[in-house]
Amino acid sequence: NPLVAFTLIKRLQSEWLNVVNSNEALENARALRSGYEEEEEAELPSLEDLQGAAKGLMRLQDVYCLQVSSLVRGQFQRVAGSQSVDVHLPAVSVQLSGDDCFLVGKVAYDQEDYYHSVHWLEESVRLFRRSGSKWSPENEGTLHDALDHLAFSHFKTGTHLACATVFLRSLLLYEPSNRRWLRAYLAYQKRPAEAGHACMALDSVSGQLVQFFLILEMSWSACRYLGSIKRMRLVCNLCSILCSSSESTWQILPALSPQSWIFDMSVLSCTYYSHAAAVFVVKLRRSVVATRDKQVTAEYRISKSAWLKGSAQSAVSRLDQRISMLTGLNVQHPHGEYLQVVNYGIGGHYEPHFDHATSPSSPVFKLKTGNRVATVMIYLSSVEAGGSTAFIYANFSVPVMKNAAIFWWNLHRNGRGDPDTLHAGCPVLIGDKWVANKWIHEYGQEFLRRCSLNPEE
Numbered sequence: 001n002p003l004v005a006f007t008l009i010k011r012l013q014s015e016w017l018n019v020v021n022s023n024e025a026l027e028n029a030r031a032l033r034s035g036y037e038e039e040e041e042a043e044l045p046s047l048e049d050l051q052g053a054a055k056g057l058m059r060l061q062d063v064y065c066l067q068v069s070s071l072v073r074g075q076f077q078r079v080a081g082s083q084s085v086d087v088h089l090p091a092v093s094v095q096l097s098g099d100d101c102f103l104v105g106k107v108a109y110d111q112e113d114y115y116h117s118v119h120w121l122e123e124s125v126r127l128f129r130r131s132g133s134k135w136s137p138e139n140e141g142t143l144h145d146a147l148d149h150l151a152f153s154h155f156k157t158g159t160h161l162a163c164a165t166v167f168l169r170s171l172l173l174y175e176p177s178n179r180r181w182l183r184a185y186l187a188y189q190k191r192p193a194e195a196g197h198a199c200m201a202l203d204s205v206s207g208q209l210v211q212f213f214l215i216l217e218m219s220w221s222a223c224r225y226l227g228s229i230k231r232m233r234l235v236c237n238l239c240s241i242l243c244s245s246s247e248s249t250w251q252i253l254p255a256l257s258p259q260s261w262i263f264d265m266s267v268l269s270c271t272y273y274s275h276a277a278a279v280f281v282v283k284l285r286r287s288v289v290a291t292r293d294k295q296v297t298a299e300y301r302i303s304k305s306a307w308l309k310g311s312a313q314s315a316v317s318r319l320d321q322r323i324s325m326l327t328g329l330n331v332q333h334p335h336g337e338y339l340q341v342v343n344y345g346i347g348g349h350y351e352p353h354f355d356h357a358t359s360p361s362s363p364v365f366k367l368k369t370g371n372r373v374a375t376v377m378i379y380l381s382s383v384e385a386g387g388s389t390a391f392i393y394a395n396f397s398v399p400v401m402k403n404a405a406i407f408w409w410n411l412h413r414n415g416r417g418d419p420d421t422l423h424a425g426c427p428v429l430i431g432d433k434w435v436a437n438k439w440i441h442e443y444g445q446e447f448l449r450r451c452s453l454n455p456e457e
């Protein structure tokens with residue numbers, strides 16, 4: 001269309017000149033900078049957010065066995081035999097640039113995680129090369145940077161000395177006088193390949209650590225099944241009393257103590273949640289975990305959360321009432337903890353853990369109402385993929401279904417922890433996952449969940 005062509009040429013020739021060189025342009029640039037500075041503190045993602053997002057991508061890569069070469073094309077695929085199969089077909093996606101991959105690789109590299117840095121930096125080098133290694137002002141790195149980090153990563157993985165020298169050689173072609181690269185090139189060439197490097201590393205790890213990795217691997221494979229429990233439509237009599245609708249769905253959870261169940265909490269109308277979310281978003285903080293005697297942030301739990309104290313008649317206290325009616329337990333503080341709302345972002349997860357305390361010095365006992373006897377967890381949102389709750393030893397996982405709630409007993413009647421409740425929040429592949437936890441303590445339930453005459457129960 002000649003009219004479109006003419007206006008485009010005019011725009012790129014004379015109009016852009018005016019935009020760039022006018023007085024307004026200077027004012028605009030100043031306004032942009034001061035606007036940016038104001039936003040920077042309050043709203044814009046921090047460096048920790050960016051690094052966390054990169055770590056989230058690597059976590060997704062591991063848990064769902066995703067191929068990095070597919071991820072950079074915006075696809076979620078894993079290798080099966082000689083083929084790539086879709087793990088999930090995203091509704092919307094985006095391709096990554098050489099610089100995007102460089103950033104992820106650099107985050108891995110800075111943590112001395114050379115396994116991941118090799119994967120991401122190789123893609124970065126490929127993409128930088130494909131784009132003719134053109135530099136753009138937004139970029140974090142260049143082809144040189146990617147090659148430099150890749151060479152060292154290969155060297156550190158120990159088994160790829162040959163690769164390290166190849167990459168260093170191509171760096172030296174760009175800049176033959178670079179002393180550091182030259183020194184490294186000569187050193188790598190002299191060094192014999194470290195045969196048995198990986199085996200030595202494995203031998204030196206303790207049995208406890210091996211056990212830990214086994215559990216992690218079991219949890220990841222449970223996560224890959226993306227929710228083995230499916231919705232069932234059953235009519236629940238309880239519900240005709242509690243819910244606005246007379247039908248609801250529930251199912252007994254397999255392999256856990258009897259009376260552990262999953263329930264459709266449509267019981268709680270959406271308005272409760274939207275109200276709740278509006279109130280809490282502002283109060284969300286990075287989630288913490290209980291160590292021996294303190295609460296600390298940890299890589300194994302990545303989410304934001306808030307504790308909700310319900311005032312009388314508030315949505316939160318109405319939710320408490322419903323939980324109490326459903327479970328038949330006393331959930332009033334301090335017999336129940338305040339409701340905890342949790343939000344998981346990119347790759348957000350919670351590695352295998354117990355909800356109950358396993359050490360007498362745990363902060364769980366601060367309420368002086370005993371251990372966490374039971375958990376009610378409500379899914380406040382759905383997600384597009386990932387994020388299931390995996391019960392590792394019990395061997396099932398629950399997909400994220402908005403309004404579904406899971407209830408389980410953490411302790412046997414004799415007060416001992418039930419190992420089958422070991423569970424994990426799988427990393428969210430696509431979506432924004434919200435859950436609410438209600439932890440119910442032992443004291444206050446003496447007549448509601450009685451002891452058994454059999455000390456083994």
Ligand SMILES: O=C(O)CCC(=O)C(=O)O
Binds near residue numbers: 342355389390435437
């Ligand atoms: O998000 C999940 O699926 C599990 C959350 C959980 O286990 C917890 O917050 O204790």
Ligand SMILES: [Fe+2]
Binds near residue numbers: 353354355
């Ligand atoms: Fe949990």
